[in-house]
Amino acid sequence: MKGLRTDVLVVGSGVAGISAAIAAKTANSGKEVVLVGEERPYRRPSIFSLIKGGSLEELSIFRKDLIVGVKTLFGVRVRKLDLYDRLAELDNGEKIVFNCAVVATGSKPFVPPFEGSELSGVIPFRSYSDALSVRKMLGIGSKCVIIGAGLIGVKLASILHRSGMKVLLVELKKVLWTLLEEPLSNYLRDLLISNGISVIEGGRVESILGGHRVSSVVIDGRRYEADFVIVVTGVRPRTEIVADQLKLGVRGAIRTDKLMKTSIDGVYACGDCAETIDLVSGRKTYRPIGSIAYKAGKLAGANSVGNEREYNGFIRLQGDDFLGISVTSIGLAGAEAESMGVNFKTLPLKPKGVKVGIYSALFNPVGMFLGIVNGKERLIGFQAVGQRLSRKLINSISSLISSKSNVNELRSIGLEPA
Numbered sequence: 476m477k478g479l480r481t482d483v484l485v486v487g488s489g490v491a492g493i494s495a496a497i498a499a500k501t502a503n504s505g506k507e508v509v510l511v512g513e514e515r516p517y518r519r520p521s522i523f524s525l526i527k528g529g530s531l532e533e534l535s536i537f538r539k540d541l542i543v544g545v546k547t548l549f550g551v552r553v554r555k556l557d558l559y560d561r562l563a564e565l566d567n568g569e570k571i572v573f574n575c576a577v578v579a580t581g582s583k584p585f586v587p588p589f590e591g592s593e594l595s596g597v598i599p600f601r602s603y604s605d606a607l608s609v610r611k612m613l614g615i616g617s618k619c620v621i622i623g624a625g626l627i628g629v630k631l632a633s634i635l636h637r638s639g640m641k642v643l644l645v646e647l648k649k650v651l652w653t654l655l656e657e658p659l660s661n662y663l664r665d666l667l668i669s670n671g672i673s674v675i676e677g678g679r680v681e682s683i684l685g686g687h688r689v690s691s692v693v694i695d696g697r698r699y700e701a702d703f704v705i706v707v708t709g710v711r712p713r714t715e716i717v718a719d720q721l722k723l724g725v726r727g728a729i730r731t732d733k734l735m736k737t738s739i740d741g742v743y744a745c746g747d748c749a750e751t752i753d754l755v756s757g758r759k760t761y762r763p764i765g766s767i768a769y770k771a772g773k774l775a776g777a778n779s780v781g782n783e784r785e786y787n788g789f790i791r792l793q794g795d796d797f798l799g800i801s802v803t804s805i806g807l808a809g810a811e812a813e814s815m816g817v818n819f820k821t822l823p824l825k826p827k828g829v830k831v832g833i834y835s836a837l838f839n840p841v842g843m844f845l846g847i848v849n850g851k852e853r854l855i856g857f858q859a860v861g862q863r864l865s866r867k868l869i870n871s872i873s874s875l876i877s878s879k880s881n882v883n884e885l886r887s888i889g890l891e892p893a
Contacts, residue, residue: 480572481509483779484563486553487579488512489519490765491746491772495577496545498776504544506780509571511548517603520765525606526634558720558739575741575779578717578729579772582710582747582763591683596703600627601710609705616702617641620692622680623707624650626795629667631705633797636672643673645680645694653811654793654804656821659843659860663802670798710763712748724750726761733785735775743779745771754788754877755807755855756815766792790877792869801863806856806876807847819855822846823893827886844890846882853879
C-alpha cells in the first residue's frame with residue numbers, strides 16, 4: 476500500500492471523521508476516499524457501559540454497509556501531514572498522496588497542572604480505555620474523587636455511587652454551570668447530595684498526594700482520602716499535526732468558514748479539533764459536542780468532493796440521564812452567552828394553563844423549566860431538569876430558538892412564564 480493515492484483523505488475516526496467520509500462518498504461515489512484513524516470507531520457517549528461490564532464491540536459507531544466504498548485504515552496514526560504538498564506519512568511507514576483533506580483529529584483531555592497529576596490512579600476520562608481503567612479500579616478501592624462536575628463528571632458520580640463507591644464530586648464553579656442556570660444547577664446539586672454523593676462547589680484542587688499510587692486529594696487546604704481520582708475538566712483541540720500550517724481560532728481550534736474550509740484551499744476541518752459558528756449569535760465558538768461533530772463532518776465531507784453548501788451555524792443540544800432524572804440544555808446557556816457578550820435574562824417557565832405538579836401529555840415530566848431570552852425578548856436558550864423530554868418537544872424548542880422566535884411563541888408548544 477506504499478504510495479497510495481486518493482481524492483479525499485480523512486484524518487480521524489471519531490464521529491466527525493466517520494460522517495465526513497460517508498458524506499464524501501455519498502456526495503460523489505466516483506471519488507476515492509481514505510479514512511485513517513488511530514482507533515476503531517465507537518460511540519463515545521456509550522463508554523460508560525464499559526464501566527459496568529460491557530464490551531468495546533457493543534459500541535460500534537456505524538453500520539458497515541454505510542461506509543462501503545471508503546478505504547479504512549484503523550489502528551494507524553498519521554505521523555506527518557503536509558497540507559501544501561498533499562502528502563501524509565503514517566507511523567507504519569506508508570504514505571498517502573491526496574487531493575483534498577478533512578482534518579478530524581478530535582480533542583484530548585485537559586488536566587490542570589496540579590501536583591500529583593502523574594500518580595498511578597489518576598485517570599483523565601475521555602476514551603474507552605479510560606472507562607476500562609475505571610472498571611479495574613472498582614475492585615481495588617472504595618473511595619473516588621471526581622474533579623469536574625460537567626455532564627461526564629455527574630454521570631460518572633452517579634454510576635460509581637450506584638456501584639457502591641464513596642464518591643466526592645468537586646467543581647471549581649457550580650454543578651453543570653456551562654449548561655444550567657443557578658436554580659437548576661442547585662436543584663441538581665441537592666439531588667446528588669440527597670442520594671449520598673458528596674459535592675464541593677467552588678473547590679480548588681491543590682494537589683494529589685501519594686507515593687506511587689494516589690492516597691488523598693487536597694482541596695482548599697483540606698485532605699480527602701481517595702483510592703483513585705478521575706479528572707474531567709474539559710478538553711482541548713488536537714491540532715499538533717497541523718498547527719504550523721493552518722490558522723487557529725477560538726480556544727486554539729482550527730479556524731473554519733461557512734463551508735468548514737480552513738485557511739488552506741482544499742483542506743477542511745470538523746469535530747472537536749475545529750471551531751464552528753453558533754446559530755443563535757452568529758459568532759465563532761468551540762463546542763466539542765458529538766451532535767455538532769456529526770453535522771460538521773457531513774458538511775465538510777460533502778464539500779470536500781465539490782459541494783459548496785454553506786451553513787449559518789449549529790445549535791447546541793446537550794443532555795443526559797442520571798439518578799432517575801433527565802437534564803436538557805438547548806441553545807445558549809448563560810455562561811456562554813456572557814462570554815460572547817450577549818445580553819440575556821432568565822425566565823422560569825411552566826406548562827401552560829396548569830398548576831405546578833400537573834402536566835399535559837406533551838411534557839409528562841415533573842421538573843423545572845427555564846428560558847434564556849435576549850434584550851429583544853427572543854428565545855436564545857432553554858433548560859429543563861426532570862423526566863426525559865420527548866423528541867417532538869426538543870425539536871419544537873430547537874426550531875423556536877433557531878428562528879429567533881419571541882418568547883411568547885413558547886405558548887404554541889404548551890409553555891408559559893411561571
